[in-house]
Amino acid sequence: DAGVIQSPRHEVTEMGQEVTLRCKPISGHDYLFWYRQTMMRGLELLIYFNNNVPIDDSGMPEDRFSAKMPNASFSTLKIQPSEPRDSAVYFCASSFDSGLVQPQHFGDGTRLSIL
Amino acid sequence: RKEVEQDPGPFNVPEGATVAFNCTYSNSASQSFFWYRQDCRKEPKLLMSVYSSGNEDGRFTAQLNRASQYISLLIRDSKLSDSATYLCVVMDTGRRALTFGSGTRLQVQP
Numbered sequence: 001d002a003g004v005i006q007s008p009r010h011e012v013t014e015m016g017q018e019v020t021l022r023c024k025p026i027s028g029h030d031y032l033f034w035y036r037q038t039m040m041r042g043l044e045l046l047i048y049f050n051n052n053v054p055i056d057d058s059g060m061p062e063d064r065f066s067a068k069m070p071n072a073s074f075s076t077l078k079i080q081p082s083e084p085r086d087s088a089v090y091f092c093a094s095s096f097d098s099g100l101v102q103p104q105h106f107g108d109g110t111r112l113s114i115l
Numbered sequence: 116r117k118e119v120e121q122d123p124g125p126f127n128v129p130e131g132a133t134v135a136f137n138c139t140y141s142n143s144a145s146q147s148f149f150w151y152r153q154d155c156r157k158e159p160k161l162l163m164s165v166y167s168s169g170n171e172d173g174r175f176t177a178q179l180n181r182a183s184q185y186i187s188l189l190i191r192d193s194k195l196s197d198s199a200t201y202l203c204v205v206m207d208t209g210r211r212a213l214t215f216g217s218g219t220r221l222q223v224q225p
Contacts, residue, residue, distance in 0.1 A: 031211055043159065043202070043215040056212060091158060101147045101206060104213060106158035 002026070004107035006092050012113045018080040021110045024073055025094030033093040033104060034067055034077050043091070049075065050097075082114045118142055119216035121203050127222045132193050136219045138186040138203030145214075147206040148179055150188050152199045153218065159202055162188075193223045 005024040013019060025032045034046040047057040052069045060067070064083070069075040079086055089111050093104040120139045128134050140148075148165035163170065165177040165186055176189040186203055203216035 033212060042217040045212040045214070048212050050211070056210065059212075095211070101164075103149070103161040103164075106160070109158055 004092055004094050004105050006090075006107035006110050008110060009108060010111045010113075012115065013082060014115050015083055016081045017114075018078065019082045019086075019112060019114075021077040021090050021092075021112070023075045023077070023092030023107060025075070025092070026105055027073070029094035029096045029105075030072070031095045031097065031104075032069060032075050033095075034075070035091040035093065035106075036088045037091060037109075038088045046077070046090075084114045087112055087114050117217070118214050119203055119205055121216035121219050123217060123219060125220040125222050127224060128193055129224055130193060130195060132223075133189065133191045134193055134221060135190075136188045136201055136203070136221075138188075138216055140184050140186070140203075140205045140214075142205070142207060142214075143184065144207050145184075145205040148177075148186050149204040149206075149213070150175075150177060150186075151202040151204050151215070153202055154199045159215075162201070190221075193221075195223050195225060197221060198223045 007022045030051050033048040035043050037043045045059040047067045049069045067077045089109045091106050091109045093106045095102045095104045118141050150162040151159040152162045153159045163172050165179045169178045174191045178187045200218040200220045202218045204213045
């Protein structure tokens with residue numbers, strides 16, 4: 001079975017440019033999460049969706065960040081304009097609701113470098 | 116104070132050693148607990164869930180003490196392939212997102 005698929009795997013761009021990260025969750029999963037990992041702050045939640053609806057975006061750093069989930073099989077995280085401090089690995093994860101807590105499955109991540 | 120605290124290590128141990136990692140969490144509303152493993156430049160992967168009664172999976176044993184808000188992971192007979200960063204993770208009541216500790220790095224040496 002295909003896992004969580006993220007693209008691109010690597011992105012290098014200059015500050016001020018718009019960056020779009022993409023995620024395809026595992027089919028049938030109704031929760032989708034965006035996390036960011038840096039050396040200084042570790043892994044931290046940015047936003048999560050349930051049935052395509054944003055539930056908690058309290059981790060989104062500022063208005064430059066936005067996330068959408070137009071359908072059950074696709075989500076984007078956009079940074080506009082990008083800044084060097086946005087450099088990090090961005091992970092997408094998905095899980096499903098069975099009434100019990102289910103593990104989250106992570107994608108391979110997008111390694112983002114803003115010059 | 117961080118919501119989930121871990122000793123960053125690194126822990127350098129010989130093959131066959133027993134090693135223990137500890138973790139404390141500050142939010143008493145935390146409901147679910149996990150250990151994730153992350154290899155260098157890879158995504159986090161679930162190692163095991165942690166239950167109140169304690170649980171074991173092969174060489175790995177996890178313990179939870181809700182009164183002390185303390186979680187542990189014990190690895191017995193460590194292998195070279197156990198070298199990784201171990202992340203202590205909690206989930207709050209009613210919120211599906213995970214809160215990660217900063218991780219403890221383990222290096223098993225031949």
